[in-house]
Amino acid sequence: MAVSTIRYGAGVTKEVGMDLQNMGAKNVCLMTDKNLSHLPPVQTVMDSLVKNGINFKVYDHVRVEPTDTSFMEAIEFAKKGAFDAFLAVGGGSTIDTCKAANLYSSSPDSDFLDYVNAPIGKGKPVTVPLKPLIAVPTTSGTGSETTGVAIFDYEHLKVKTGIASRAIKPTLGLVDPLHTLHMPGRVVANSGFDVLCHALESYTALPYHMRSPCPSSPITRPAYQGSNPISDIWAVHALRIVAKYLKRYSRSLTSEEE
Template sequence: MCTTISLDLLVFVWTVFIPMINRLINYTLISLFHYSNIRYGEGVSKEIGMDLQNLGAKNVCVMTDRNLSQLPPMKAVVESLVKNGVKYKVYDNVRVEPTDSSFKDAISFAKNHAFDAFVAVGGGSVIDTCKAANLYACHPDADFLDFVNAPIGKGKPVSGAVKPLIAVPTTAGTGSETTGVAIFDYEPLKAKTGIASRAIRPTLGIVDPTHTLSMPERVAANSGFDVLCHALESYTALPYDQRSPCPTNPINRPAYQGSNPISDVWSRHALHVVAKYMKRAVRDPEDLEARSSMHLASVFAGIGFGNAGVHLCHGMSYPIAGNVKTHSAKGYNLEHPLVPHGLSVVLTSPAVFNFTAPMCPERHLEAAEILGADIRQVKREDAGAVLADTLRQILFDLHVEDGLGAVGYTKDDIPALVKGTIPQERVTKLSPRAHTVEDLSRLFEASMKLY
């Protein structure tokens, strides 16, 4: 059985009795929540052809990567399109961990074929690439940097409409099917940036848990670490009512608004699911219950961070991924060096949450408890150390590389890593604790070795 969930209704129902709701409506820094509708259920991919028919689509772009192009998730989608007589073209040249160059190649493909709808079948790399292709195909006169986040790009708001996009996630990690964010590696600076606009969020996310059974063990682990950090960072982000100034026009309001009573519900719930199912999902690829649960956790965390935002783990992860030298990630079958996104995020998490804990120790302690720590005798001032130790134990249990040193970095690389973090103010400014260049250097140094 499958079901279409109206997330706007769920958020209202889930949060109407939250004690802080009266305080929430007194502030103008938080805008209405926007995210994709989600349809969840085993085999729900078979409905995509009908969805496109209902949208009146006549010429559909299907984007995926070469590894996925021959796997069951892609076959299920194509079968549905063929069965329902939907005309389509496949673009399977998406790069895992996309770059500005790979985005531009996909954009060129989209511009050349006048598509009236898009389908993305894959992980965050595929869905993000498809978002960008859709955006720029609908704004053919825009310069590539027009919509890219400042200070790397111009950060212009998206005012025009885009075509319908159906996202079919095959990993349980990015939550990209719920968000208006598309991340890529900007090669000139060797650092990641992205496009953030509610306008590019998918029209519909098709969350079919059977698709996660094709994930190799390391892909499942690294995807799960992204879910973990999405939930932790959004739950501990700077509160929405501490951000200023309020934009003079809602169109300029950022997609990431800080932790708030609504996003807290989703982030906290995602943490509970991760604590219960992540290790099972990694260790047994045929554990459908665990992999299905992590697939939903990715959605829950995506709604949380897609509205609240992330902070230092993600901001610091972008140069870690962008400056990769020779590290070859297991389970990805790629020719180019790669530090997978989830891995690049989680390697700094013990140091980051030890650093941010003094600003909201109760939240750090609650997160540690959800993840399995006994906090009954823990003092508030020890919240960071307890959460850091809890995270290290999870990483150790799941055989994660022993810090940045194990993926090819040394202390000599720290200046470059800090330099690549500084432009990530879209997320780093959401850290609950203000930080300096020296703080960032110390966090990178502390992350060189974990165990």
């Protein structure tokens, strides 16, 4: 079982500069989107980087619901920057884009479809070393800060696919509940529905011991292996939280709109 490294707490975003300093980062790629680039979460991150003497460049052209084109634009920026660490501030789209930028800038000679899931791509295992990646989620639905998956729309075939490998999982996720204060009410509610859907999908997935055949090598084992006793515990816990709070929040949101 691969466990993600998460630090949770109100205001924990302010520590990101120290984290990158401890990693020895000298030239950081900060990825976000146009809307977030003007909001407090990104400003808090930049203040921390400046305070700790971290050089960085901002890429704020991340597309909500990424495509292969938007991925490749971010990858090109990363290749030119010669960065030694990556920092994603945003929702799942931003974090996924940053994962792809880290991967392909670390493997510059690879074709884009080399690492994309089969049958769309070749689904090659990742064997190159990647740079450290810190994810600062500003929504609460995707959990992208914990996964080795980057999802995008492949425009040519009009399908949604992705890249899946433990190698692209963020080095650290900083989960700061204060960021929810800067989300529109409907985005907060939709994030709750995202949690509901992911918890249901996890709990009802095919159990890990029913998948076959066994991979010929551990490196080809899929990032998602099916439901298991540990994921069941957390899926049920997430469902209970949603049942308790989502309806209450949605009711208060409706009252405000009225």
